[in-house]
Amino acid sequence: MNIKLVVVGKLKEKYFKQGIAEYAKRLSRFCKFEIVEVPDEKAPESLSDAQMAQVMAKEGERILSKIKDREYVYALAILGKERTSEAFAAEIKQLTTYGHSDITFVIGGSLGLDSAVLKRADTQISFGKFTLPHQLMRLVLTEQIYRAFMINEGSPYHK
Numbered sequence: 001m002n003i004k005l006v007v008v009g010k011l012k013e014k015y016f017k018q019g020i021a022e023y024a025k026r027l028s029r030f031c032k033f034e035i036v037e038v039p040d041e042k043a044p045e046s047l048s049d050a051q052m053a054q055v056m057a058k059e060g061e062r063i064l065s066k067i068k069d070r071e072y073v074y075a076l077a078i079l080g081k082e083r084t085s086e087a088f089a090a091e092i093k094q095l096t097t098y099g100h101s102d103i104t105f106v107i108g109g110s111l112g113l114d115s116a117v118l119k120r121a122d123t124q125i126s127f128g129k130f131t132l133p134h135q136l137m138r139l140v141l142t143e144q145i146y147r148a149f150m151i152n153e154g155s156p157y158h159k
């Protein structure tokens with residue numbers, strides 16, 4: 001199974017890198033795990049609505065260029081559907097049972113995801129109503145994917 005994260009911008013902080021590297025290592029026995037970073041657009045505070053839409057559209061094009069037709073896509077969106085960890089694990093299991101071997105998660109940049117990306121997504125997933133920085137979102141998501149595999153394995157990791 002291939003799990004890919006398509007994310008906007010570079011991961012800067014060492015502590016995020018270390019956390020993600022740890023979960024990526026743990027995930028390696030369950031899947032091929034890959035993070036694809038696309039460049040972000042400069043988004044100063046003073047942008048008009050039209051300029052913000054332009055930034056998101058450009059980032060959206062870059063994101064979509066990294067996604068193939070066969071991939072099942074989760075868009076991370078605050079207004080998406082919330083799941084429990086157990087429900088998420090069951091969903092991953094079901095996807096693989098139904099032959100989806102390429103699952104992709106998309107995390108937006110500082111302004112969020114363009115509507116074209118949301119439209120391409122097969123589903124939208126929310127981690128609650130709080131806005132998380134995209135770098136932290138990457139770490140939280142990677143842990144939750146690992147947790148899903150541990151739940152599906154019946155491991156006591158998930159209590």
Ligand SMILES: C[S@@+](CC[C@H](N)C(=O)[O-])C[C@H]1O[C@@H](n2cnc3c(N)ncnc32)[C@H](O)[C@@H]1O
Nearest residue numbers: 076077107108111112113126127128130131132
């Ligand atoms: C800093 S947030 C963008 C905030 C932007 N105002 C929005 O509403 O999307 C960067 C990205 O992190 C992800 N994200 C942040 N918080 C999230 C949450 N609670 N649930 C799901 N995704 C989240 C989304 O992919 C978002 O595009």
